[in-house]
Amino acid sequence: MSRFNPAPAYTHGSQPKLGILLINLGTPDAPTAPALRRYLKEFLSDPRVVEIPKPVWWPILHGVILNTRPARSAKLYRKIWMPEGSPLLVYSRRQADKFRARLAREEAMVELAMRYGSPDIPAALARLQAANCTRVLVFPLYPQYAASTGASAFDAISKVLTRTRRLPELRMIMHYHDHPAYIAALAASVREQWAAHGEPERLLMSFHGLPRRSLDLGDPYHCECQKTGRLLAEALELPPARYAVSFQSRFGRAEWLQPYTVPTLEAWAREGVRRVDVVCPGFAADCLETLEEIAIGGREAFLAAGGERFRYLPALNDRDDWIDAMLAIAREHLGGWLAPPLGAAALQASRERALGMGAER
Numbered sequence: 001m002s003r004f005n006p007a008p009a010y011t012h013g014s015q016p017k018l019g020i021l022l023i024n025l026g027t028p029d030a031p032t033a034p035a036l037r038r039y040l041k042e043f044l045s046d047p048r049v050v051e052i053p054k055p056v057w058w059p060i061l062h063g064v065i066l067n068t069r070p071a072r073s074a075k076l077y078r079k080i081w082m083p084e085g086s087p088l089l090v091y092s093r094r095q096a097d098k099f100r101a102r103l104a105r106e107e108a109m110v111e112l113a114m115r116y117g118s119p120d121i122p123a124a125l126a127r128l129q130a131a132n133c134t135r136v137l138v139f140p141l142y143p144q145y146a147a148s149t150g151a152s153a154f155d156a157i158s159k160v161l162t163r164t165r166r167l168p169e170l171r172m173i174m175h176y177h178d179h180p181a182y183i184a185a186l187a188a189s190v191r192e193q194w195a196a197h198g199e200p201e202r203l204l205m206s207f208h209g210l211p212r213r214s215l216d217l218g219d220p221y222h223c224e225c226q227k228t229g230r231l232l233a234e235a236l237e238l239p240p241a242r243y244a245v246s247f248q249s250r251f252g253r254a255e256w257l258q259p260y261t262v263p264t265l266e267a268w269a270r271e272g273v274r275r276v277d278v279v280c281p282g283f284a285a286d287c288l289e290t291l292e293e294i295a296i297g298g299r300e301a302f303l304a305a306g307g308e309r310f311r312y313l314p315a316l317n318d319r320d321d322w323i324d325a326m327l328a329i330a331r332e333h334l335g336g337w338l339a340p341p342l343g344a345a346a347l348q349a350s351r352e353r354a355l356g357m358g359a360e361r
């Protein structure tokens with residue numbers, strides 16, 4: 001038996017198509033300890049996420065973490081779970097649906113996959129292949145590149161392709177932390193909140209953290225977060241004294257990127273800052289890390305330290321200007337790919353005309 005998947009039946013006949021694969025991190029299937037255990041096991045076994053040698057990490061993961069963290073994390077997920085499911089998946093689906101609808105005329109097929117959990121990457125790639133997507137653009141929903149996110153998505157795709165006979169043409173977006181349309185959507189989302197509720201004294205821009213070591217080893221993530229922060233501040237005409245960039249979601253005991261978000265909020269409250277807003281520009285969709293850690297935990301910490309008004313500003317989620325930005329970002333990577341034969345509808349119609357079949361559509 002061959003170790004390669006057979007070339008699918010589409011090889012003869014159907015139109016070649018463009019596929020766009022949106023990828024986000026992934027989330028548990030349910031806010032329960034067993035579901036969290038499955039999710040965390042997959043997530044924390046990824047060598048791109050935890051870069052500790054397996055003989056050292058495995059006993060810690062299987063002996064301690066997977067026996068304690070699932071129940072604790074499940075409790076946190078229960079605080080933010082939506083009737084339709086995990087916020088990360090709910091918002092990512094809405095994004096994908098709107099993005100797909102906007103691309104309908106381009107005849108592109110859009111699939112959503114999660115790096116961990118479901119819907120998974122192998123199944124999404126199989127659906128694209130079965131639909132004869134001979135060209136695939138991979139679009140991770142991480143504006144700032146980190147090895148633990150972007151490169152990990154790439155690893156998961158390559159793993160599937162090592163078993164595939166007929167490879168698609170492949171392109172992958174790695175970062176868009178400074179894309180004008182992304183920055184403009186972020187700025188508009190903040191300005192809308194300010195128009196409705198008033199401006200805070202300070203704005204904290206909180207990004208997911210990484211181990212500090214990743215910066216020393218050359219991961220561009222820290223610098224990309226700083227640049228997003230500066231561009232957003234410029235777009236909002238905020239002077240440096242009125243904003244800061246910070247890092248949240250520390251995991252484990254090692255030093256992570258600093259300054260940390262919650263201690264920054266506490267320090268500001270102690271300094272006498274009464275009103276803060278927090279925005280999380282690195283999260284394209286709201287999730288545990290924004291809704292629980294910041295909107296709930298950040299608020300409690302700031303108020304307990306003497307602050308008076310705390311606002312968490314929602315992620316871009318399925319805002320129309322963000323969907324427009326996604327389209328602009330995707331299109332920049334589609335150079336030459338939107339021309340025929342990928343203008344498939346036009347081509348099919350002309351074929352049908354030529355064959356005297358009449359186009360009913």
Ligand SMILES: C=CC1=C(C)c2cc3[nH]c(cc4nc(cc5[nH]c(cc1n2)c(C)c5CCC(=O)O)C(CCC(=O)O)=C4C)c(C)c3C=C
Pocket residue numbers: 025026027028048049050069073086088142146148149208209210211249251282283286287288289
């Ligand atoms: C936005 C980019 C992200 C980076 C970079 C990132 C790195 C990273 N994360 C962990 C550990 C955990 N992260 C967890 C949740 C989580 N992380 C991101 C995004 C990034 N992570 C998101 C969007 C989420 C939320 C998922 C959801 O279901 O809503 C978790 C799980 C939750 C928990 O048990 O606390 C862990 C664990 C590491 C170690 C890391 C880089 C080294």
Ligand SMILES: [Fe+2]
Pocket residue numbers: 208249
């Ligand atoms: Fe994370």
Ligand SMILES: [Fe+2]
Pocket residue numbers: 249250288289293
């Ligand atoms: Fe967290």
